[in-house]
Amino acid sequence: MRAALVAALLVLPGCASIVNGTRGDVAIRSDPSGASFEVRDRDGNVVASGETPASARLERNRSVFQPAIYQVVLRKPGYLPKRAAINTRMGAWCAADWVLLLLGGLVDGFTGGCWNLEEPPIQILSPEHPFPQR
């Protein structure tokens, strides 16, 4: 029993990092498509860009035990700019690490494998209507 527990402690650490990896793909979509997009990190640095529909490969954490924070900015001529957050959540593997008091939680928190990046919904762009002038 004790040997099995020790083996589990040795084998399971970092299982979220092994299953998820330290980076994740997030689909960026808009309606209408063909909008240019930039993914910015918490400090406003552009970490990915392209034209919708596209997929951005993003780090899951910004530093040790700090999940990443991203915002997508979409632009298309004739439409208002649109901003959307990319949400992160603690993944099931990581939650299991903590509940079972496994060292994996520490490893996954260190590598970023702990957190899942959620795909933002399709961003509906509003046709550009300027505010009326006096």
Added chain:
Amino acid sequence: MIRRPVRLLLGLALSGTATSACTFTTVVPLHYAAPAGAARSAIDTPLISVGTFQDGRDASYGLDWLGAIRSGFGNAFKKLRTEKAMSEIVQEAFADGLRERGVYAEPGIGRFTLEGTIAKLDCSEYWNLEAHVHLDVRVTESASHQVLYTKSYRANQTEGGIGFPVLARVETLRALAERTLTDAVDQVLDDGKLREALQGR
């Protein structure tokens, strides 16, 4: 003698009970924060005033309630309250958002008035951090008080937590609430249909 697993469970229960008795309250600021890269309007046209935003949330929490970091039993371990009443914070957020777009007018001057109700505005941290801002907004013509546009807007954001409320930082949760409030204000002010409703008035 008590077996080791039982001792472990008792220890966890006791530590949980101990932390449930501790509650820390932090008063935090909350503002509209124009996102990085946003272009500010070059010409200012005083067009829209901000009216009252009624707080339609559960009054028992208080008008300054923002949210809580919750411990293992779900009890509030660290409470967040705002410096001002939430209705005032939302009014100021819209005023700042309108200023950013160059169309803010002092109260009573604007051709249009933007007002509404705060249906939900809170944040919490348990396994994950969550913030929710639900606003019922209406725009009226200031002179006639005629309602030109009404709509409910929802902004919800989540951020992965670390699973230990004792280590959770109030500032991280506050920042998430601020980004979500900014998202809600941007949704309203960048709504093409709202702008369309103001055209030709």
